[in-house]
Amino acid sequence: MSNQSKPVYLKLRDMIAAAIIDGRYREEEMLPSVRALAAEQGANPLTVAKAYQQFQADGLVEVQRGVGMYVARGAAETLRKRERETFLKQEWPEIRGRMKRLGIAPEELIERT
Amino acid sequence: MSNQSKPVYLKLRDMIAAAIIDGRYREEEMLPSVRALAAEQGANPLTVAKAYQQFQADGLVEVQRGVGMYVARGAAETLRKRERETFLKQEWPEIRGRMKRLGIAPEELIERT
DNA sequence: TATAGTGCATCAGTGCCATAATACAGCGCG
DNA sequence: CGCGCTGTATTATGGCACTGATGCACTATA
Numbered sequence: 001m002s003n004q005s006k007p008v009y010l011k012l013r014d015m016i017a018a019a020i021i022d023g024r025y026r027e028e029e030m031l032p033s034v035r036a037l038a039a040e041q042g043a044n045p046l047t048v049a050k051a052y053q054q055f056q057a058d059g060l061v062e063v064q065r066g067v068g069m070y071v072a073r074g075a076a077e078t079l080r081k082r083e084r085e086t087f088l089k090q091e092w093p094e095i096r097g098r099m100k101r102l103g104i105a106p107e108e109l110i111e112r113t
Numbered sequence: 114m115s116n117q118s119k120p121v122y123l124k125l126r127d128m129i130a131a132a133i134i135d136g137r138y139r140e141e142e143m144l145p146s147v148r149a150l151a152a153e154q155g156a157n158p159l160t161v162a163k164a165y166q167q168f169q170a171d172g173l174v175e176v177q178r179g180v181g182m183y184v185a186r187g188a189a190e191t192l193r194k195r196e197r198e199t200f201l202k203q204e205w206p207e208i209r210g211r212m213k214r215l216g217i218a219p220e221e222l223i224e225r226t
Numbered sequence: 227t228a229t230a231g232t233g234c235a236t237c238a239g240t241g242c243c244a245t246a247a248t249a250c251a252g253c254g255c256g
Numbered sequence: 257c258g259c260g261c262t263g264t265a266t267t268a269t270g271g272c273a274c275t276g277a278t279g280c281a282c283t284a285t286a
Contacts, residue, residue, distance in 0.1 A: 009244085022214065043245095044244060049264075052263090064252090064262080065251070066252035066254080067261085068261090068262055068263080069262090069263080080215055092222060101134055102134075102200060103193065106219070110220075110223075121275080122274080122275090146231080146232065148232085158233095159234090159276065162234075165233090178283070179232050180231090180232060182233080
């Protein structure tokens, strides 16, 4: 429902964001080149570039022309804070309302870890 | 993040589903005509028709040409069961993973009702 | 029969997404 | 310098989803 018909560049954006937050792409380190990630994911380089573009616009990723892109300092923390906020203020209320409508008690979900 | 750029006919579909589950559109009763709901929601009649179409394909809504559409018997229960299943098996695992990544404990969410 | 209300099929327009083929600009290194 | 790697800009194209305007078939009612 949430990950099937979504545009490719948005899926890539989410993947990259998750990798940064999880530390798989570490700060101050280079991240895969546009062409490399495109080949790895079977996508078009331009599509990957479009995904990266969202991050450099926010200052989470910095560019050195002719060299590559690296994760900015504090990017992981910034990302986590931001996503955490949007989750709490936007997504969770909808999810909670949905659960109420469907008659799902929160307690039965926590057990499953 | 989840309700801004979503297609209109999908928003309408969710609205209608919620109305059926909540009993605001009762079983065996007529539901608003395509044109009426379109006028009420400021949408195009065809867009509303497309939303309705999803339900009649599943047998949750039945059509009488020239008369209108009514909610099938047991539609509310069927809908709730189905949505409940897809929520538990598809949506919740993703949400849970997201919460873990963002460092959100489930307990702090339950308090808020 | 006449009218007004249904849903529905057809055709067309629009915009986003993804891809492709180039070309260009900056950097590191031998 | 020359080569190879970076990211980026440009233009064009095909596909697809969404939306819309119009007209038709059907039904209930007077």
